[in-house]
Amino acid sequence: MSGLRLEGVRKEFVPGRPVLQDVDLSVASGDFVCVVGASGSGKSTLLGMVAGLVPPTAGRVLLDGREVSGPGPDRGLVFQTASLYPWRTVAQNVAFGLEALGLPRAARRERVRWLLDEVGLGHLAGALPGRLSGGQQQRVAIARALACAPRVLLLDEPFGALDVQTKEDMQLFVRQVWQDVTPTGERPTVVMVTHDTEEAVFLARRVVVLSSDPGRISQEIVIDLPGPRPLEIRRSAEFLRIRAEVEDLVRAEHRAHQARLAAAPT
Amino acid sequence: MTAAEAMPRQDIERAPAAEGPAPRRTRTTRPLTRSVSARTAWLLRCLSILVPLAAWQAVSASGRVDPAFLPSPSAVWAAGLDMAAGGELAADLAASLGRIAAGFGLAVLISVPLGFAMGTLGWAQPLLEPAVGILRYLPASAFIPLLIIWLGIGEASKVALLVLGVVFFNTLMTADAVRQVPRRLLEVSATLGASRPRVAARVVFPYALPGIIDAMRVNAAAAWNFVVVAELVAATSGLGYRITRAQRFLQTDRIFAILVVIGLIGLAIDVALRLLRARVGRWAR
Numbered sequence: 001m002s003g004l005r006l007e008g009v010r011k012e013f014v015p016g017r018p019v020l021q022d023v024d025l026s027v028a029s030g031d032f033v034c035v036v037g038a039s040g041s042g043k044s045t046l047l048g049m050v051a052g053l054v055p056p057t058a059g060r061v062l063l064d065g066r067e068v069s070g071p072g073p074d075r076g077l078v079f080q081t082a083s084l085y086p087w088r089t090v091a092q093n094v095a096f097g098l099e100a101l102g103l104p105r106a107a108r109r110e111r112v113r114w115l116l117d118e119v120g121l122g123h124l125a126g127a128l129p130g131r132l133s134g135g136q137q138q139r140v141a142i143a144r145a146l147a148c149a150p151r152v153l154l155l156d157e158p159f160g161a162l163d164v165q166t167k168e169d170m171q172l173f174v175r176q177v178w179q180d181v182t183p184t185g186e187r188p189t190v191v192m193v194t195h196d197t198e199e200a201v202f203l204a205r206r207v208v209v210l211s212s213d214p215g216r217i218s219q220e221i222v223i224d225l226p227g228p229r230p231l232e233i234r235r236s237a238e239f240l241r242i243r244a245e246v247e248d249l250v251r252a253e254h255r256a257h258q259a260r261l262a263a264a265p266t
Numbered sequence: 267m268t269a270a271e272a273m274p275r276q277d278i279e280r281a282p283a284a285e286g287p288a289p290r291r292t293r294t295t296r297p298l299t300r301s302v303s304a305r306t307a308w309l310l311r312c313l314s315i316l317v318p319l320a321a322w323q324a325v326s327a328s329g330r331v332d333p334a335f336l337p338s339p340s341a342v343w344a345a346g347l348d349m350a351a352g353g354e355l356a357a358d359l360a361a362s363l364g365r366i367a368a369g370f371g372l373a374v375l376i377s378v379p380l381g382f383a384m385g386t387l388g389w390a391q392p393l394l395e396p397a398v399g400i401l402r403y404l405p406a407s408a409f410i411p412l413l414i415i416w417l418g419i420g421e422a423s424k425v426a427l428l429v430l431g432v433v434f435f436n437t438l439m440t441a442d443a444v445r446q447v448p449r450r451l452l453e454v455s456a457t458l459g460a461s462r463p464r465v466a467a468r469v470v471f472p473y474a475l476p477g478i479i480d481a482m483r484v485n486a487a488a489a490w491n492f493v494v495v496a497e498l499v500a501a502t503s504g505l506g507y508r509i510t511r512a513q514r515f516l517q518t519d520r521i522f523a524i525l526v527v528i529g530l531i532g533l534a535i536d537v538a539l540r541l542l543r544a545r546v547g548r549w550a551r
Contacts, residue, residue: 053453073459083450087472087549096468097458128549141454148459 002064003029004050004152004189009059011045018214019045023059025208025217029151030187032178034200036246037210038254043193046215047156050191051077063151073097076145076188080157082137084129090140091116091125097148115143118180119173135166142177146188153178155192159199168231171203175229197246201225202234209249212257219249337519346523354508355527361503362493363531365421369428370489374482377433381440381481385474386466391441398434406431406492410499424496431492436485443477444470476547483539490532 009023020042027033037043048054049061052071061068063075071077084093091112098108116122119139129137138158145153155174159167178190194200200207204223211218223242225233233239302310319339325331326338333341349355380398383390409430410423417423447470455465497506505524512520 051453051457053456071453071456073457075457077454077457079450079454081450083448083454085451085469085472096455096460099468100458100460100464130549144458 003027003031004191005060005062006046006050007060007062009046009049009056009061011042011049011054012057018057020049021214021216023215023217027152027189027191027206029064029189032190032203032205033192033208034204034206035191035193035208035210036195036197036200036250037215038212038250038257039195040257041210041212041253042215043195043210044156046210047077047154047191047193050152051075051154053077073101073148074150075152075154076148076150077154078138078141078145078156078158080160082129082134082141084137084140084144086129089126089128090121090132093129093140094144094147096144101148111147115147119143119177133166134162135170138162138170139173142174146177149186150188152189152191155190157194158192160194160196167199171199172231175203179227195250197250198234198243201239201243201246202229207246209246209253211253213260218253221246221249334516334518337522341519342522342526345517345519346526349508349520349523358503358505358508358524359527359531361501361507362497362505365424365428365493365496365504366486366489368421369425369493370432370486372425373429373432373436373485373489376429377436378440378478381437381442381478382444382466382471382474384437384441385444386470394437395441398437402434402438407495410496414500419500424493424501427496428489428492432485432489435488436481439481439484440474440478443481444474446477447473476543476550479539479543479546483536483543486535486539487532490528490535494528 004025004027006023006025009020010018011020012018023046035043035046045054049056050068052061052068052075068075085096088096094112094115095108098111103111113122113125116125119142121136121139121143124132124136129140132140142153142155142158158174159170162170174190174192178187192200192203201223207221207223208217209219209221210216221242225239225242234243322336323339326333326336337345346355380394384394384398385391406427410427413423413426413430417426451469451473452465455469460468493504494506494509497504498510501507505528509521509524512518512524
Protein backbone atom coordinates (compact mmCIF):
# COMPACT_ATOMS: atom_id res chain seq x y z
CA MET A 1 0.00 0.00 0.00
CA SER A 2 1.05 3.55 -0.61
CA GLY A 3 1.82 5.82 2.30
CA LEU A 4 3.26 5.58 5.77
CA ARG A 5 2.20 2.94 8.30
CA LEU A 6 3.22 2.30 11.89
CA GLU A 7 2.21 -1.12 13.18
CA GLY A 8 2.24 -1.90 16.90
CA VAL A 9 5.26 0.30 17.42
CA ARG A 10 6.88 0.32 20.83
CA LYS A 11 10.04 2.03 22.02
CA GLU A 12 11.95 1.48 25.24
CA PHE A 13 15.18 3.33 25.92
CA VAL A 14 15.27 1.78 29.39
CA PRO A 15 14.05 -1.85 29.32
CA GLY A 16 10.58 -2.20 30.84
CA ARG A 17 9.84 1.52 30.60
CA PRO A 18 8.25 2.19 27.23
CA VAL A 19 8.27 5.72 25.87
CA LEU A 20 5.84 4.75 23.13
CA GLN A 21 3.55 1.76 23.11
CA ASP A 22 1.00 0.18 20.75
CA VAL A 23 1.27 2.96 18.21
CA ASP A 24 -0.74 2.19 15.08
CA LEU A 25 -0.91 4.98 12.57
CA SER A 26 -1.61 5.21 8.85
CA VAL A 27 -0.81 8.31 6.87
CA ALA A 28 -2.00 8.29 3.28
CA SER A 29 0.41 9.43 0.62
CA GLY A 30 0.27 13.21 0.28
CA ASP A 31 -1.49 13.78 3.59
CA PHE A 32 -0.49 16.38 6.19
CA VAL A 33 -0.55 15.08 9.76
CA CYS A 34 0.37 16.96 12.91
CA VAL A 35 1.29 15.05 16.06
CA VAL A 36 0.58 16.94 19.28
CA GLY A 37 1.00 15.87 22.87
CA ALA A 38 2.25 16.95 26.23
CA SER A 39 6.00 17.01 26.78
CA GLY A 40 7.31 13.54 27.43
CA SER A 41 4.76 11.89 25.20
CA GLY A 42 7.43 10.63 22.82
CA LYS A 43 6.49 12.84 19.86
CA SER A 44 10.05 13.33 18.72
CA THR A 45 10.88 9.66 19.26
CA LEU A 46 7.99 8.79 16.96
CA LEU A 47 9.41 11.04 14.27
CA GLY A 48 12.89 9.64 14.82
CA MET A 49 11.57 6.14 14.18
CA VAL A 50 9.96 7.18 10.91
CA ALA A 51 13.23 8.85 9.94
CA GLY A 52 15.03 5.58 10.70
CA LEU A 53 17.31 7.17 13.30
CA VAL A 54 15.64 5.39 16.25
CA PRO A 55 15.00 1.67 15.81
CA PRO A 56 11.67 0.55 17.32
CA THR A 57 11.87 -1.97 20.17
CA ALA A 58 8.87 -3.77 18.71
CA GLY A 59 6.57 -3.25 15.76
CA ARG A 60 7.28 -1.97 12.28
CA VAL A 61 7.43 1.26 10.36
CA LEU A 62 6.45 0.81 6.71
CA LEU A 63 6.82 3.28 3.86
CA ASP A 64 4.92 2.26 0.74
CA GLY A 65 4.83 -1.28 2.10
CA ARG A 66 8.60 -1.55 2.69
CA GLU A 67 9.98 -1.71 6.20
CA VAL A 68 12.10 1.23 7.31
CA SER A 69 15.47 0.00 8.56
CA GLY A 70 17.53 3.19 8.60
CA PRO A 71 17.66 6.81 7.50
CA GLY A 72 17.38 7.62 3.82
CA PRO A 73 16.69 10.49 1.44
CA ASP A 74 13.09 9.33 0.88
CA ARG A 75 12.32 10.73 4.34
CA GLY A 76 13.53 14.31 4.80
CA LEU A 77 13.96 15.60 8.34
CA VAL A 78 13.95 19.13 9.76
CA PHE A 79 14.74 19.88 13.41
CA GLN A 80 13.85 22.84 15.61
CA THR A 81 17.36 24.20 15.19
CA ALA A 82 18.22 24.36 11.54
CA SER A 83 21.36 22.15 11.73
CA LEU A 84 22.82 23.60 8.57
CA TYR A 85 26.42 23.05 7.50
CA PRO A 86 27.93 26.35 8.68
CA TRP A 87 30.89 26.26 6.26
CA ARG A 88 28.71 25.65 3.21
CA THR A 89 26.82 28.41 1.44
CA VAL A 90 23.03 28.27 1.30
CA ALA A 91 23.17 26.75 -2.19
CA GLN A 92 25.79 24.20 -1.11
CA ASN A 93 23.66 23.25 1.89
CA VAL A 94 20.67 22.56 -0.33
CA ALA A 95 22.90 20.60 -2.70
CA PHE A 96 24.27 18.26 0.00
CA GLY A 97 21.71 15.50 -0.46
CA LEU A 98 21.92 15.79 -4.24
CA GLU A 99 25.69 15.27 -4.11
CA ALA A 100 25.15 12.15 -2.02
CA LEU A 101 22.64 10.95 -4.60
CA GLY A 102 25.27 11.42 -7.28
CA LEU A 103 23.30 13.89 -9.36
CA PRO A 104 25.49 15.53 -12.03
CA ARG A 105 26.63 19.05 -11.30
CA ALA A 106 24.45 20.79 -13.89
CA ALA A 107 21.28 19.05 -12.74
CA ARG A 108 22.20 19.80 -9.15
CA ARG A 109 22.66 23.47 -9.85
CA GLU A 110 19.35 23.68 -11.67
CA ARG A 111 17.39 21.92 -8.88
CA VAL A 112 19.03 24.07 -6.18
CA ARG A 113 18.30 27.31 -8.04
CA TRP A 114 14.69 26.30 -8.58
CA LEU A 115 14.23 25.34 -4.92
CA LEU A 116 15.85 28.50 -3.59
CA ASP A 117 13.59 30.62 -5.79
CA GLU A 118 10.58 28.66 -4.57
CA VAL A 119 11.46 29.25 -0.92
CA GLY A 120 12.28 32.90 -1.59
CA LEU A 121 16.00 32.71 -0.88
CA GLY A 122 17.42 32.97 -4.40
CA HIS A 123 19.22 36.19 -3.46
CA LEU A 124 21.02 34.46 -0.56
CA ALA A 125 22.36 31.47 -2.51
CA GLY A 126 25.97 32.46 -1.88
CA ALA A 127 25.58 33.46 1.79
CA LEU A 128 26.85 31.43 4.74
CA PRO A 129 24.14 30.25 7.18
CA GLY A 130 25.61 32.30 10.02
CA ARG A 131 24.41 35.47 8.27
CA LEU A 132 20.79 34.28 8.00
CA SER A 133 17.90 34.90 10.36
CA GLY A 134 16.26 31.98 12.16
CA GLY A 135 13.36 31.89 9.73
CA GLN A 136 15.66 31.99 6.71
CA GLN A 137 17.74 29.17 8.17
CA GLN A 138 14.65 27.04 8.60
CA ARG A 139 13.69 27.73 4.99
CA VAL A 140 17.10 26.50 3.89
CA ALA A 141 16.73 23.39 6.06
CA ILE A 142 13.35 22.65 4.49
CA ALA A 143 14.67 23.28 0.99
CA ARG A 144 17.60 20.97 1.71
CA ALA A 145 15.24 18.21 2.79
CA LEU A 146 12.98 18.80 -0.23
CA ALA A 147 15.88 18.72 -2.68
CA CYS A 148 16.01 14.93 -2.52
CA ALA A 149 12.30 14.80 -3.44
CA PRO A 150 11.38 12.84 -0.31
CA ARG A 151 8.19 10.78 -0.09
CA VAL A 152 7.78 12.00 3.48
CA LEU A 153 8.80 15.32 5.03
CA LEU A 154 9.30 15.03 8.80
CA LEU A 155 9.21 18.28 10.78
CA ASP A 156 10.22 18.14 14.45
CA GLU A 157 8.89 21.34 16.08
CA PRO A 158 10.45 23.29 13.24
CA PHE A 159 9.15 26.70 14.30
CA GLY A 160 9.46 26.34 18.06
CA ALA A 161 12.44 28.70 18.26
CA LEU A 162 11.01 31.44 16.03
CA ASP A 163 9.22 34.66 17.00
CA VAL A 164 5.47 34.85 16.45
CA GLN A 165 5.50 36.79 13.16
CA THR A 166 8.22 34.66 11.60
CA LYS A 167 6.41 31.56 12.77
CA GLU A 168 3.24 32.74 11.00
CA ASP A 169 5.18 33.32 7.79
CA MET A 170 6.74 29.88 8.06
CA GLN A 171 3.38 28.20 8.62
CA LEU A 172 2.02 29.75 5.43
CA PHE A 173 5.25 28.77 3.74
CA VAL A 174 4.96 25.13 4.77
CA ARG A 175 1.36 24.95 3.56
CA GLN A 176 2.46 26.42 0.25
CA VAL A 177 5.45 24.07 0.01
CA TRP A 178 3.23 21.09 0.68
CA GLN A 179 0.81 22.18 -2.02
CA ASP A 180 3.19 23.41 -4.72
CA VAL A 181 6.91 22.75 -4.23
CA THR A 182 7.32 19.25 -5.53
CA PRO A 183 10.41 18.55 -7.62
CA THR A 184 8.87 15.37 -9.00
CA GLY A 185 5.30 16.68 -9.28
CA GLU A 186 4.16 14.42 -6.47
CA ARG A 187 3.03 15.98 -3.23
CA PRO A 188 5.08 14.80 -0.21
CA THR A 189 3.48 13.37 2.89
CA VAL A 190 4.13 15.70 5.83
CA VAL A 191 4.33 14.53 9.42
CA MET A 192 4.95 17.39 11.80
CA VAL A 193 5.45 17.30 15.56
CA THR A 194 4.42 20.40 17.48
CA HIS A 195 3.16 21.43 20.90
CA ASP A 196 1.29 24.41 19.44
CA THR A 197 -2.32 23.31 18.98
CA GLU A 198 -3.24 26.34 16.88
CA GLU A 199 -0.39 25.56 14.52
CA ALA A 200 -1.45 21.93 14.31
CA VAL A 201 -5.08 22.73 13.48
CA PHE A 202 -4.09 25.43 11.01
CA LEU A 203 -1.63 23.27 9.07
CA ALA A 204 -2.81 19.69 9.23
CA ARG A 205 -5.55 17.71 7.58
CA ARG A 206 -5.41 15.37 10.52
CA VAL A 207 -4.21 15.91 14.09
CA VAL A 208 -2.98 12.98 16.16
CA VAL A 209 -3.03 13.50 19.93
CA LEU A 210 -0.56 11.45 21.97
CA SER A 211 -1.05 10.52 25.60
CA SER A 212 1.89 10.29 28.01
CA ASP A 213 3.54 7.53 30.08
CA PRO A 214 3.76 5.73 27.80
CA GLY A 215 2.93 7.62 24.65
CA ARG A 216 -0.04 6.18 22.82
CA ILE A 217 -2.37 7.59 20.24
CA SER A 218 -5.29 8.82 22.29
CA GLN A 219 -7.30 10.56 19.56
CA GLU A 220 -7.21 11.37 15.86
CA ILE A 221 -9.09 14.42 14.67
CA VAL A 222 -9.82 15.14 11.04
CA ILE A 223 -9.53 18.87 10.43
CA ASP A 224 -12.49 19.61 8.20
CA LEU A 225 -11.38 23.00 6.95
CA PRO A 226 -11.10 24.05 3.30
CA GLY A 227 -7.86 23.40 1.36
CA PRO A 228 -6.47 26.91 0.92
CA ARG A 229 -6.34 28.36 4.41
CA PRO A 230 -5.77 32.09 4.88
CA LEU A 231 -4.50 33.25 8.26
CA GLU A 232 -7.94 34.71 9.06
CA ILE A 233 -9.40 31.22 9.20
CA ARG A 234 -7.96 31.04 12.69
CA ARG A 235 -10.70 33.41 13.85
CA SER A 236 -13.55 31.44 12.32
CA ALA A 237 -15.96 29.70 14.66
CA GLU A 238 -15.24 26.33 13.11
CA PHE A 239 -11.47 26.70 13.58
CA LEU A 240 -11.84 27.83 17.17
CA ARG A 241 -14.15 24.91 17.92
CA ILE A 242 -11.68 22.33 16.57
CA ARG A 243 -8.77 24.05 18.26
CA ALA A 244 -10.57 24.01 21.61
CA GLU A 245 -11.27 20.33 21.20
CA VAL A 246 -7.60 19.53 20.50
CA GLU A 247 -6.45 21.81 23.28
CA ASP A 248 -8.74 20.14 25.82
CA LEU A 249 -7.41 16.73 24.85
CA VAL A 250 -3.78 17.79 25.19
CA ARG A 251 -4.48 19.56 28.47
CA ALA A 252 -6.25 16.50 29.88
CA GLU A 253 -3.22 14.37 28.97
CA HIS A 254 -0.88 16.91 30.51
CA ARG A 255 -2.92 17.01 33.78
CA ALA A 256 -3.01 13.23 33.96
CA HIS A 257 0.76 13.14 33.39
CA GLN A 258 1.34 15.66 36.20
CA ALA A 259 -0.94 13.71 38.55
CA ARG A 260 0.97 10.50 37.84
CA LEU A 261 4.27 12.27 38.43
CA ALA A 262 3.01 13.60 41.77
CA ALA A 263 1.70 10.18 42.82
CA ALA A 264 4.76 8.25 41.72
CA PRO A 265 7.16 7.24 44.50
CA THR A 266 10.46 8.98 44.07
CA MET B 267 23.38 37.35 52.05
CA THR B 268 20.34 39.55 52.63
CA ALA B 269 20.42 43.31 52.27
CA ALA B 270 20.23 43.79 56.04
CA GLU B 271 23.28 41.61 56.62
CA ALA B 272 25.25 43.53 54.01
CA MET B 273 24.60 46.85 55.70
CA PRO B 274 26.80 48.32 58.43
CA ARG B 275 25.29 47.87 61.87
CA GLN B 276 24.71 51.55 62.74
CA ASP B 277 22.80 52.12 59.49
CA ILE B 278 20.20 49.63 60.56
CA GLU B 279 19.84 51.23 63.96
CA ARG B 280 19.49 54.73 62.56
CA ALA B 281 17.00 53.71 59.88
CA PRO B 282 13.29 54.37 60.40
CA ALA B 283 11.79 51.07 61.46
CA ALA B 284 8.82 51.01 59.12
CA GLU B 285 10.18 52.06 55.72
CA GLY B 286 13.68 50.78 55.96
CA PRO B 287 16.72 52.86 55.03
CA ALA B 288 16.50 54.88 51.84
CA PRO B 289 19.40 54.08 49.53
CA ARG B 290 21.74 57.05 49.23
CA ARG B 291 22.33 56.46 45.55
CA THR B 292 21.28 53.92 42.98
CA ARG B 293 23.65 51.03 42.97
CA THR B 294 24.65 49.86 39.53
CA THR B 295 26.39 46.66 38.73
CA ARG B 296 28.47 46.20 35.65
CA PRO B 297 28.34 42.92 33.76
CA LEU B 298 31.58 40.98 33.62
CA THR B 299 33.04 41.82 30.23
CA ARG B 300 36.11 40.37 28.66
CA SER B 301 36.78 43.04 26.10
CA VAL B 302 38.57 46.37 26.05
CA SER B 303 38.77 48.90 23.24
CA ALA B 304 41.18 48.16 20.40
CA ARG B 305 43.45 51.04 21.42
CA THR B 306 43.67 49.86 25.02
CA ALA B 307 44.40 46.35 23.83
CA TRP B 308 47.34 47.53 21.70
CA LEU B 309 48.67 49.66 24.51
CA LEU B 310 48.53 46.66 26.87
CA ARG B 311 50.22 44.44 24.29
CA CYS B 312 53.13 46.87 24.02
CA LEU B 313 53.40 47.12 27.80
CA SER B 314 53.46 43.34 28.07
CA ILE B 315 56.75 43.35 26.13
CA LEU B 316 58.23 46.70 27.15
CA VAL B 317 57.82 46.43 30.94
CA PRO B 318 59.88 43.22 31.34
CA LEU B 319 62.45 44.60 28.89
CA ALA B 320 62.73 47.81 30.87
CA ALA B 321 63.03 45.87 34.13
CA TRP B 322 65.81 43.77 32.60
CA GLN B 323 67.62 46.91 31.43
CA ALA B 324 67.18 48.55 34.83
CA VAL B 325 68.51 45.56 36.76
CA SER B 326 71.55 45.07 34.56
CA ALA B 327 72.28 48.84 34.46
CA SER B 328 72.14 49.02 38.26
CA GLY B 329 75.35 46.98 38.34
CA ARG B 330 74.15 44.82 41.22
CA VAL B 331 74.15 41.67 39.14
CA ASP B 332 77.29 40.26 37.61
CA PRO B 333 77.03 40.65 33.81
CA ALA B 334 78.27 37.07 33.54
CA PHE B 335 74.96 36.01 35.09
CA LEU B 336 72.67 38.62 33.58
CA PRO B 337 74.02 40.34 30.46
CA SER B 338 72.49 43.64 29.45
CA PRO B 339 69.97 43.77 26.57
CA SER B 340 72.50 45.54 24.40
CA ALA B 341 75.13 42.85 25.05
CA VAL B 342 72.60 40.19 24.11
CA TRP B 343 71.71 42.08 20.94
CA ALA B 344 75.40 42.30 20.02
CA ALA B 345 75.93 38.58 20.70
CA GLY B 346 72.92 37.79 18.51
CA LEU B 347 74.26 39.95 15.67
CA ASP B 348 77.64 38.33 16.05
CA MET B 349 76.21 34.81 15.74
CA ALA B 350 74.03 35.86 12.83
CA ALA B 351 77.01 37.33 11.02
CA GLY B 352 79.05 34.17 11.59
CA GLY B 353 76.33 32.10 9.88
CA GLU B 354 76.09 29.66 12.77
CA LEU B 355 72.71 31.03 13.88
CA ALA B 356 71.16 30.35 10.48
CA ALA B 357 72.64 26.84 10.38
CA ASP B 358 71.42 26.00 13.90
CA LEU B 359 68.01 27.44 13.16
CA ALA B 360 67.75 25.36 10.01
CA ALA B 361 68.77 22.20 11.91
CA SER B 362 66.19 22.79 14.65
CA LEU B 363 63.41 23.70 12.23
CA GLY B 364 64.22 20.63 10.11
CA ARG B 365 63.77 18.42 13.18
CA ILE B 366 60.48 20.16 13.99
CA ALA B 367 59.25 19.63 10.44
CA ALA B 368 60.11 15.91 10.58
CA GLY B 369 59.07 15.17 14.18
CA PHE B 370 56.00 17.34 14.47
CA GLY B 371 54.95 16.48 10.92
CA LEU B 372 55.18 12.77 11.63
CA ALA B 373 53.29 13.21 14.91
CA VAL B 374 50.49 15.05 13.11
CA LEU B 375 50.34 12.41 10.38
CA ILE B 376 49.87 9.74 13.05
CA SER B 377 47.71 11.55 15.58
CA VAL B 378 45.14 13.26 13.36
CA PRO B 379 43.86 10.05 11.71
CA LEU B 380 44.03 8.26 15.07
CA GLY B 381 42.15 11.01 16.88
CA PHE B 382 39.66 11.27 14.04
CA ALA B 383 38.96 7.55 14.34
CA MET B 384 38.60 7.86 18.12
CA GLY B 385 36.09 10.65 17.71
CA THR B 386 34.01 9.02 14.99
CA LEU B 387 34.15 5.24 15.34
CA GLY B 388 32.35 3.75 18.32
CA TRP B 389 34.89 0.97 18.88
CA ALA B 390 38.04 3.06 18.43
CA GLN B 391 37.35 5.17 21.51
CA PRO B 392 37.32 2.37 24.14
CA LEU B 393 40.11 0.58 22.30
CA LEU B 394 42.55 3.48 22.13
CA GLU B 395 41.72 5.91 24.90
CA PRO B 396 43.12 3.94 27.90
CA ALA B 397 46.44 3.28 26.16
CA VAL B 398 46.83 6.80 24.80
CA GLY B 399 45.65 8.25 28.11
CA ILE B 400 48.40 6.45 30.04
CA LEU B 401 51.15 7.04 27.50
CA ARG B 402 50.33 10.74 27.55
CA TYR B 403 51.42 10.98 31.17
CA LEU B 404 54.84 9.48 30.59
CA PRO B 405 57.17 12.47 30.24
CA ALA B 406 58.76 12.36 26.82
CA SER B 407 62.10 13.61 28.14
CA ALA B 408 62.30 10.51 30.36
CA PHE B 409 62.49 8.50 27.15
CA ILE B 410 65.69 10.21 25.98
CA PRO B 411 68.08 7.57 27.41
CA LEU B 412 65.94 4.79 26.01
CA LEU B 413 65.68 6.46 22.62
CA ILE B 414 69.45 6.89 22.48
CA ILE B 415 69.92 3.17 23.27
CA TRP B 416 67.35 2.21 20.66
CA LEU B 417 68.11 4.71 17.91
CA GLY B 418 71.58 6.08 18.64
CA ILE B 419 72.51 9.74 19.01
CA GLY B 420 71.66 10.67 15.43
CA GLU B 421 68.63 12.40 13.99
CA ALA B 422 66.29 9.44 14.52
CA SER B 423 66.28 9.67 18.32
CA LYS B 424 65.56 13.42 18.22
CA VAL B 425 62.70 13.05 15.78
CA ALA B 426 61.35 10.17 17.88
CA LEU B 427 61.39 12.34 21.00
CA LEU B 428 59.32 14.98 19.24
CA VAL B 429 56.86 12.36 18.04
CA LEU B 430 56.54 10.89 21.55
CA GLY B 431 56.06 14.29 23.09
CA VAL B 432 53.33 15.39 20.70
CA VAL B 433 51.52 12.37 19.34
CA PHE B 434 49.45 11.34 22.38
CA PHE B 435 48.27 14.80 23.34
CA ASN B 436 47.42 15.65 19.76
CA THR B 437 45.49 12.40 19.36
CA LEU B 438 43.29 13.08 22.37
CA MET B 439 42.77 16.73 21.46
CA THR B 440 41.88 15.83 17.88
CA ALA B 441 39.38 13.26 19.16
CA ASP B 442 37.87 15.96 21.36
CA ALA B 443 37.55 18.39 18.46
CA VAL B 444 35.89 15.69 16.35
CA ARG B 445 33.41 14.89 19.08
CA GLN B 446 32.17 18.50 19.07
CA VAL B 447 30.18 17.87 15.89
CA PRO B 448 26.50 18.15 16.93
CA ARG B 449 24.55 14.90 16.83
CA ARG B 450 21.72 16.62 14.96
CA LEU B 451 24.07 17.48 12.11
CA LEU B 452 25.12 13.83 11.78
CA GLU B 453 21.51 12.68 11.88
CA VAL B 454 20.39 15.19 9.26
CA SER B 455 23.27 14.11 7.03
CA ALA B 456 22.17 10.50 7.27
CA THR B 457 18.60 11.39 6.32
CA LEU B 458 20.00 13.21 3.28
CA GLY B 459 21.36 9.89 2.10
CA ALA B 460 25.04 10.42 2.94
CA SER B 461 26.95 7.21 3.72
CA ARG B 462 29.13 7.03 6.83
CA PRO B 463 32.42 7.62 4.98
CA ARG B 464 30.78 10.54 3.21
CA VAL B 465 29.57 12.04 6.50
CA ALA B 466 33.08 11.60 7.95
CA ALA B 467 34.73 13.35 5.00
CA ARG B 468 32.14 15.99 4.15
CA VAL B 469 30.61 16.81 7.54
CA VAL B 470 32.79 15.72 10.46
CA PHE B 471 36.13 16.74 8.98
CA PRO B 472 35.19 20.26 7.87
CA TYR B 473 33.32 20.87 11.12
CA ALA B 474 36.24 19.71 13.26
CA LEU B 475 39.07 21.24 11.19
CA PRO B 476 39.34 24.55 13.10
CA GLY B 477 39.51 22.57 16.35
CA ILE B 478 42.11 20.21 14.89
CA ILE B 479 44.27 23.18 13.90
CA ASP B 480 43.85 24.63 17.40
CA ALA B 481 45.15 21.37 18.86
CA MET B 482 48.11 21.49 16.48
CA ARG B 483 48.86 25.04 17.56
CA VAL B 484 49.00 24.05 21.22
CA ASN B 485 51.16 21.02 20.46
CA ALA B 486 53.48 22.88 18.11
CA ALA B 487 54.59 24.83 21.17
CA ALA B 488 55.34 21.54 22.94
CA ALA B 489 57.28 20.27 19.92
CA TRP B 490 59.35 23.45 19.86
CA ASN B 491 60.21 22.85 23.52
CA PHE B 492 61.15 19.24 22.91
CA VAL B 493 63.46 19.99 20.00
CA VAL B 494 65.57 22.22 22.23
CA VAL B 495 65.56 19.54 24.97
CA ALA B 496 66.65 16.91 22.46
CA GLU B 497 69.53 19.10 21.28
CA LEU B 498 70.69 19.84 24.81
CA VAL B 499 71.44 16.17 25.36
CA ALA B 500 73.21 14.94 22.29
CA ALA B 501 73.63 16.98 19.17
CA THR B 502 76.19 18.69 16.99
CA SER B 503 73.83 21.30 15.61
CA GLY B 504 70.68 23.14 16.51
CA LEU B 505 69.73 25.92 18.88
CA GLY B 506 69.80 23.63 21.93
CA TYR B 507 73.30 22.51 21.03
CA ARG B 508 74.39 26.13 20.65
CA ILE B 509 73.13 26.83 24.18
CA THR B 510 75.20 24.01 25.73
CA ARG B 511 78.26 25.19 23.86
CA ALA B 512 77.76 28.76 25.07
CA GLN B 513 77.38 27.42 28.59
CA ARG B 514 80.81 25.76 28.42
CA PHE B 515 82.43 29.13 27.69
CA LEU B 516 80.16 31.02 30.12
CA GLN B 517 78.76 33.08 27.21
CA THR B 518 75.49 34.00 28.90
CA ASP B 519 74.90 36.78 26.38
CA ARG B 520 74.81 34.14 23.63
CA ILE B 521 72.46 31.92 25.65
CA PHE B 522 70.11 34.86 26.08
CA ALA B 523 70.27 35.69 22.40
CA ILE B 524 69.38 32.12 21.47
CA LEU B 525 66.52 32.12 23.97
CA VAL B 526 65.17 35.26 22.32
CA VAL B 527 65.41 33.61 18.91
CA ILE B 528 63.62 30.51 20.24
CA GLY B 529 60.85 32.67 21.62
CA LEU B 530 60.45 34.61 18.40
CA ILE B 531 60.35 31.48 16.23
CA GLY B 532 57.78 29.93 18.57
CA LEU B 533 55.70 33.07 18.27
CA ALA B 534 55.99 32.96 14.48
CA ILE B 535 54.80 29.33 14.38
CA ASP B 536 51.89 30.24 16.64
CA VAL B 537 50.87 33.24 14.55
CA ALA B 538 51.09 31.23 11.34
CA LEU B 539 48.78 28.54 12.71
CA ARG B 540 46.43 31.19 14.09
CA LEU B 541 46.16 32.77 10.65
CA LEU B 542 45.54 29.36 9.09
CA ARG B 543 42.81 28.68 11.62
CA ALA B 544 41.18 32.04 11.04
CA ARG B 545 41.11 31.31 7.30
CA VAL B 546 39.78 27.77 7.64
CA GLY B 547 37.29 28.65 10.36
CA ARG B 548 35.87 31.83 8.87
CA TRP B 549 32.38 30.35 9.14
CA ALA B 550 32.78 29.69 12.85
CA ARG B 551 32.30 33.34 13.77
